[in-house]
Amino acid sequence: MQDSNSVIEQSTSVKGMNSDLRIRKHPILEFERGRLVTIHLNGEKIKAYEGETIVAALYAAGIKTYSRSVKYGRPRGFLCGIGKCSSCLMRVNGMPHVRTCLALVEDGMKIEYEKGHGESPIATEVEVKEERVDTDLIVIGGGPAGLSAAITAANLGVDVFVVDENPKIGGQLIKQTHKFFGSKQNYANVRGIEIAKMLLRDLREADAKWTVNASAIGYYESKKHMLAVVQNNSKLIEVRADEIVVSTGARENMLLFPNNDLPGIYGAGGVQTLMNVYGIKPGNDALIIGAGNVGLIVGYQLIQAGVNVKMVVEAMPKIGGYLVHAAKLRRLGVPILTHHTIKAAEGKGHVEGATIVELDENWQPIEGTEEHIDVDLVCLAVGLTPSSEILFQAGCKQAYIPELGGLVAIHNEDLETTLKGMYVAGDVSGIEEASTAMMEGRITGANAAMKLGKDRAKAEKVREESLKHLEGLRSSPFSERVLKGKKKAWEIWREAN
Amino acid sequence: MGNLEGGELSSYEATGVPTPEHLERILPPKERLKKGSVVIIECIQKIPCDPCAHICKFEAITKGSLTDPPEVNYEKCTGCGECVAACPGLAIFVVNTKYRNDKALVTIPYELLPTPKRGEIYEALDRDGKKVGEAGIINARKVKNGTAVVTIAVKRHLAMDVRNIGRKLK
Numbered sequence: 001m002q003d004s005n006s007v008i009e010q011s012t013s014v015k016g017m018n019s020d021l022r023i024r025k026h027p028i029l030e031f032e033r034g035r036l037v038t039i040h041l042n043g044e045k046i047k048a049y050e051g052e053t054i055v056a057a058l059y060a061a062g063i064k065t066y067s068r069s070v071k072y073g074r075p076r077g078f079l080c081g082i083g084k085c086s087s088c089l090m091r092v093n094g095m096p097h098v099r100t101c102l103a104l105v106e107d108g109m110k111i112e113y114e115k116g117h118g119e120s121p122i123a124t125e126v127e128v129k130e131e132r133v134d135t136d137l138i139v140i141g142g143g144p145a146g147l148s149a150a151i152t153a154a155n156l157g158v159d160v161f162v163v164d165e166n167p168k169i170g171g172q173l174i175k176q177t178h179k180f181f182g183s184k185q186n187y188a189n190v191r192g193i194e195i196a197k198m199l200l201r202d203l204r205e206a207d208a209k210w211t212v213n214a215s216a217i218g219y220y221e222s223k224k225h226m227l228a229v230v231q232n233n234s235k236l237i238e239v240r241a242d243e244i245v246v247s248t249g250a251r252e253n254m255l256l257f258p259n260n261d262l263p264g265i266y267g268a269g270g271v272q273t274l275m276n277v278y279g280i281k282p283g284n285d286a287l288i289i290g291a292g293n294v295g296l297i298v299g300y301q302l303i304q305a306g307v308n309v310k311m312v313v314e315a316m317p318k319i320g321g322y323l324v325h326a327a328k329l330r331r332l333g334v335p336i337l338t339h340h341t342i343k344a345a346e347g348k349g350h351v352e353g354a355t356i357v358e359l360d361e362n363w364q365p366i367e368g369t370e371e372h373i374d375v376d377l378v379c380l381a382v383g384l385t386p387s388s389e390i391l392f393q394a395g396c397k398q399a400y401i402p403e404l405g406g407l408v409a410i411h412n413e414d415l416e417t418t419l420k421g422m423y424v425a426g427d428v429s430g431i432e433e434a435s436t437a438m439m440e441g442r443i444t445g446a447n448a449a450m451k452l453g454k455d456r457a458k459a460e461k462v463r464e465e466s467l468k469h470l471e472g473l474r475s476s477p478f479s480e481r482v483l484k485g486k487k488k489a490w491e492i493w494r495e496a497n
Numbered sequence: 498m499g500n501l502e503g504g505e506l507s508s509y510e511a512t513g514v515p516t517p518e519h520l521e522r523i524l525p526p527k528e529r530l531k532k533g534s535v536v537i538i539e540c541i542q543k544i545p546c547d548p549c550a551h552i553c554k555f556e557a558i559t560k561g562s563l564t565d566p567p568e569v570n571y572e573k574c575t576g577c578g579e580c581v582a583a584c585p586g587l588a589i590f591v592v593n594t595k596y597r598n599d600k601a602l603v604t605i606p607y608e609l610l611p612t613p614k615r616g617e618i619y620e621a622l623d624r625d626g627k628k629v630g631e632a633g634i635i636n637a638r639k640v641k642n643g644t645a646v647v648t649i650a651v652k653r654h655l656a657m658d659v660r661n662i663g664r665k666l667k
Contacts, residue, residue: 027610028643179585179642181546183563189548189585189642291513304609318510324540324586326513331661333626338511435545476543476564 021060023279027304028177028191031279037107053167054100054111055081055088056278064263064350066090066100070116075349077263081270082172083165083215084251084387090114094121095233101273102213103233104167129235135161135209137448138227138241140216140390143171144434145426145441146247147199152445152462154206157454161239162203162210163229168277169203169212170196171249171426173434175272177304178297181322185469186435193276195434211237219394225421227390243421243448246391247441250384250405250427255289258344264351268298268381275305283377287354288312291336293321293433295381299329302379310373313340313356315363322478342378343370351378386428394419399492403485404430410493413467414447415440418496421451430489432482436473442466514624515539524657525571533595534576534602538567539660540588552583578604578648582640591648592656601656602635607645613637613662620663621651630655632662 023031034050039057048057055066055078065075066088079085083102092098092111096118100111137153139146142164154160168174176192187195203210214231216239225244229237252267254260264283266274268290271282286307288295291314299309312329317338319326326336343357343365358369385406392398396409397418409417409424416423423444426437446463450456474483509515515523525535536557538549543564550560550567557573558580560566578591581604591604613619613634621632632649639645651659 025610027608027612179644181544181585183545183547184551188546189583191642319513322544322586323509323513323515323542324544324588327515327539327624327660328587330513331622331624331626333622333663336513472563473545475562476545478543479545 021281039105039109041111048105057105060280080267081273131237133239135159135241137243139245141247142169145437148438148441149245149445150208151202151206152442153448154208156449156459158449160208163214164212165215175276182435245423245444247425248387248428253383255382262351265378268294268379285375286377287375288379290381291319296321296325309334312336314338315341384431401485401488403481410489412493415444439466439470529571534593536574537590548583549580581646582644600650601653604648607647612645618666621659622661622663623658624660
């Protein structure tokens with residue numbers, strides 16, 4: 001329907017450049033690319049730009065398979081693009097199981113497909129460094145919630161250390177090209193990418209420490225909270241902190257249908273990462289599954305990136321996202337079919353098409369309503385699940401609360417879990433959105449400061465204001481469900497304490 | 498969930514295109530439309546959002562609470578269009594039915610490439626993305642936040658239908 005919106009530059013020469021999928025012109029974004037380098041995939045030379053992840057560089061060169069399933073050898077693309085799904089594990093410079101969606105390219109880097117379960121590295125291949133960090137507060141995950149927690153606490157005099165496993169800090173904000181709703185206090189009418197920059201600026205001004213490509217992989221009991229953090233697969237950071245804010249976000253849900261593992265079928269957030277962070281066109285013709293805000297927003301962003309969005313299908317009888325987001329797609333000629341879902345994907349080695357089907361009142365496919373559409377990209381926008389692993393490993397009590405997206409660490413209104421001094425904020429405490437995540441972050445930052453005996457009056461004021469803003473943001477009917485879930489979590493927390 | 502009043506599921510919620518009944522609730526009175534430039538805010542859900550109410554210098558747009566849909570005082574609205582790029586949902590338009598005898602102006606938010614230029618002709622699209630006529634670009638300016646505010650001239654009877662532009666025709 002739409003003209004190819006952004007311009008794809010067709011370069012010549014080395015492999016990877018003549019089918020270069022990098023976006024050069026975009027209505028909202030400008031892509032700053034680093035120095036041109038060469039990486040090697042199983043001996044084949046591929047051009048890449050510094051600052052790109054391995055997956056981004058390979059994808060730009062048209063390479064969309066990164067691993068194979070162990071038993072049947074089925075090709076695997078990337079699904080999530082943010083280190084949560086393990087679809088892109090490859091051997092990099094001798095190191096097995098590297099999440100190539102997180103690891104940045106380096107000149108001369110040797111990347112290999114892994115066979116079966118992969119092979120252990122030879123001990124001499126990898127040099128491991130060690131470091132110890134003592135801090136008042138560690139924040140795990142530098143998205144809107146974590147950064148808000150860190151900034152708030154640091155401004156109240158707390159010594160803060162933020163770790164994030166992505167190469168860029170800012171969480172999902174760095175790929176949100178749309179303008180945010182809300183009020184002045186939560187950056188209304190500012191694009192997510194700009195909010196990320198503002199938060200990073202505030203983080204620097206507040207003098208908080210932070211580091212990227214660093215995963216908190218384990219919690220250990222000691223006098224203080226102790227965490228093992230692994231950075232760049234080669235450095236072990238032992239962190240001791242009085243307080244912890246876990247703001248690890250969420251992972252995207254999968255949907256069950258034949259061939260759902262074909263490369264070309266990705267989570268909506270993964271697609272955003274590829275096209276909005278690294279400026280790579282994810283496909284030519286797209287089908288979007290799910291008409292919640294994520295599906296609607298990604299559909300619009302795909303059109304901005306020059307992708308033809310064929311349709312959005314939604315199993316529910318109504319559009320779940322805001323109608324203003326739906327209207328943006330509709331007036332671009334994109335149909336939104338409610339009571340419809342994907343029945344199967346088709347393709348050899350990569351998705352080439354999909355069959356959609358209408359559902360009856362009981363969610364059953366109506367025979368004879370199948371329709372085939374040619375697409376090379378399927379975006380799954382069917383909800384998120386909190387990334388709670390570290391919380392459960394640490395021993396926080398959990399509960400299954402469907403309104404919050406599944407298993408969550410139960411917490412009180414101040415977002416403290418059943419483990420003293422361990423807080424949750426943002427999607428990991430219940431799937432919501434960035435504006436509320438920022439408010440939750442502020443609440444935890446203020447609480448941590450109070451616990452540590454910092455400027456109590458000021459901290460209490462920040463806490464109260466943030467609680468009030470959060471209540472305002474949740475006063476819409478769209479928040480009824482999540483509020484119900486939150487109340488359950490608070491109630492279970494009270495019973496447990 | 499019931500985000501729209503009235504209880505029963507409306508086709509607006511099933512398709513994303515407002516029904517005439519919904520439009521009636523958000524369109525200015527006919528008398529006001531006849532007087533020239535006026536805002537049309539196509540936002541009827543309870544969304545926690547308020548930049549439109551803050552940007553209006555004439556206090557023509559108000560919100561009862563953060564989540565109430567915006568209300569427009571059409572007598573105060575001058576049709577200046579400052580609110581068009583201020584709406585995060587790209588749901589605000591300005592219509593001037595007094596432009597020429599047979600032509601009306603529609604001002605739309607636009608975030609695709611290429612940014613239209615004065616004098617060019619584009620397809621005029623309705624809320625369903627269907628081509629319903631031609632749109633002459635009268636003015637296009639990109640505001641600081643990246644949204645372009647584009648004013649197009651369309652046949653007067655299309656003023657309440659055209660809400661987007663499609664392919665460039667010339």
